[in-house]
Amino acid sequence: MRQPFTPFTWILATLAVLLGTALAQSQNAPVEAAKLSLSSGQFGLVYQMFSITIAAMGAGFLFFVLAQGNLSPKYRPAMVVSALVVAIACYHYFRIFNSWNESYALTAGAYVATAVPFNDAYRYADWILTVPLLLVEAVAVLALATNVASGMIWRLALAAFVMIATGYPGEISGDTTTRLIWGTISTIPFIYIVYTLFVELGKSIDRQPPRVQVLTRNLRLLLFASWGFYPIAYLLPVFLGGGGLSASGVVGLQVGYSIADILAKVGFGTLIYFIALEKTAHDRSMGVTEDSTTPPATELPTRPV
Amino acid sequence: MTRTETRTEIRTEITPEARPLFILVRRHQGLVALGLMLIAASAMALDFFRSDLLGPHLIGLRLIYAGIALLTITYIWIVSTQDAERAA
Numbered sequence: 001m002r003q004p005f006t007p008f009t010w011i012l013a014t015l016a017v018l019l020g021t022a023l024a025q026s027q028n029a030p031v032e033a034a035k036l037s038l039s040s041g042q043f044g045l046v047y048q049m050f051s052i053t054i055a056a057m058g059a060g061f062l063f064f065v066l067a068q069g070n071l072s073p074k075y076r077p078a079m080v081v082s083a084l085v086v087a088i089a090c091y092h093y094f095r096i097f098n099s100w101n102e103s104y105a106l107t108a109g110a111y112v113a114t115a116v117p118f119n120d121a122y123r124y125a126d127w128i129l130t131v132p133l134l135l136v137e138a139v140a141v142l143a144l145a146t147n148v149a150s151g152m153i154w155r156l157a158l159a160a161f162v163m164i165a166t167g168y169p170g171e172i173s174g175d176t177t178t179r180l181i182w183g184t185i186s187t188i189p190f191i192y193i194v195y196t197l198f199v200e201l202g203k204s205i206d207r208q209p210p211r212v213q214v215l216t217r218n219l220r221l222l223l224f225a226s227w228g229f230y231p232i233a234y235l236l237p238v239f240l241g242g243g244g245l246s247a248s249g250v251v252g253l254q255v256g257y258s259i260a261d262i263l264a265k266v267g268f269g270t271l272i273y274f275i276a277l278e279k280t281a282h283d284r285s286m287g288v289t290e291d292s293t294t295p296p297a298t299e300l301p302t303r304p305v
Numbered sequence: 306m307t308r309t310e311t312r313t314e315i316r317t318e319i320t321p322e323a324r325p326l327f328i329l330v331r332r333h334q335g336l337v338a339l340g341l342m343l344i345a346a347s348a349m350a351l352d353f354f355r356s357d358l359l360g361p362h363l364i365g366l367r368l369i370y371a372g373i374a375l376l377t378i379t380y381i382w383i384v385s386t387q388d389a390e391r392a393a
Contacts, residue, residue: 080338129370140385
């Protein structure tokens with residue numbers, strides 16, 4: 001049964017976004033750059049990681065735009081979403097990369113922070129848009145034309161908004177306790193999302209054509225690996241910083257998030273593409289009309305007799 | 306026929322699938338997708354040229370993005386679950 005989704009729920013989500021930002025601002029976000037000095041290796045690692053991520057996102061955008069012609073029309077919206085996600089991420093990484101370069105200057109063999117603080121807000125602004133879309137595209141491709149999918153799309157999107165809004169105050173805080181408190185709050189919707197997707201993908205495996213089953217299993221693994229990386233990266237400054245901000249913690253955080261973003265956006269989108277490609281071939285072999293969103297009989301959920 | 310009966314009749318006739326907006330989105334999926342991409346591109350252009358208008362911690366950009374995310378999710382919801390009731 002489709003669950004009712006009232007405007008109140010969305011007002012709640014908007015308030016969560018505003019509250020997260022307001023709280024972050026009230027903490028007088030510490031200017032991490034002002035305290036840190038990085039070695040050439042540390043600065044260069046993050047620099048290269050951002051460059052690779054920009055290249056991966058740009059290549060992903062071209063691929064998703066050009067490859068969608070291979071798919072049946074009903075799977076193309078998912079590729080549009082993939083293309084949108086990586087294009088937006090590409091732009092934000094470009095901004096993050098520029099901010100990183102402005103934040104540090106080479107002085108006496110070390111990269112010392114300049115007066116310009118590193119702007120991490122772009123990462124969270126990016127996630128506000130891209131994370132809900134990633135969740136939706138997975139549901140759109142794998143659980144087409146079910147009432148479960150319809151309700152799930154909105155629940156996952158709402159959980160994603162709350163997760164990102166509550167994660168931000170902790171992210172920009174230099175205080176370990178604040179970071180852990182907001183991290184814990186943010187973990188609640190995070191677990192809900194991962195659990196829901198993992199369980200729903202598991203349920204949909206049996207309904208998929210044989211070749212798609214393998215890809216769906218891989219998608220579950222990738223989902224677990226890439227999404228599991230975010231909380232680890234979030235906690236790296238705590239583990240490596242010894243209670244405060246440290247160069248290793250900042251570098252670990254940026255490298256970790258970049259790897260997770262490549263996996264979760266480009267990797268996830270590519271797997272979605274291959275699943276859609278297999279399903280397109282399957283639909284054609286079953287004689288399903290190209291523009292129909294009704295899945296072939298093999299994909300319909302089994303109903304109790 | 307009483308007024309209440311007339312109201313009920315109208316409500317049951319207009320199913321979500323038959324709403325003009327839904328039909329329009331389904332018929333012109335490519336154009337709608339292009340429109341969404343243009344809106345996202347405009348938001349990024351706004352950030353690139355006038356990020357000073359977006360407030361501290363990019364709150365303005367986040368709200369714009371949240372709006373674009375809602376529009377895109379609605380688009381996916383309409384095109385991917387369009388005949389869910391018929392299939393179920």
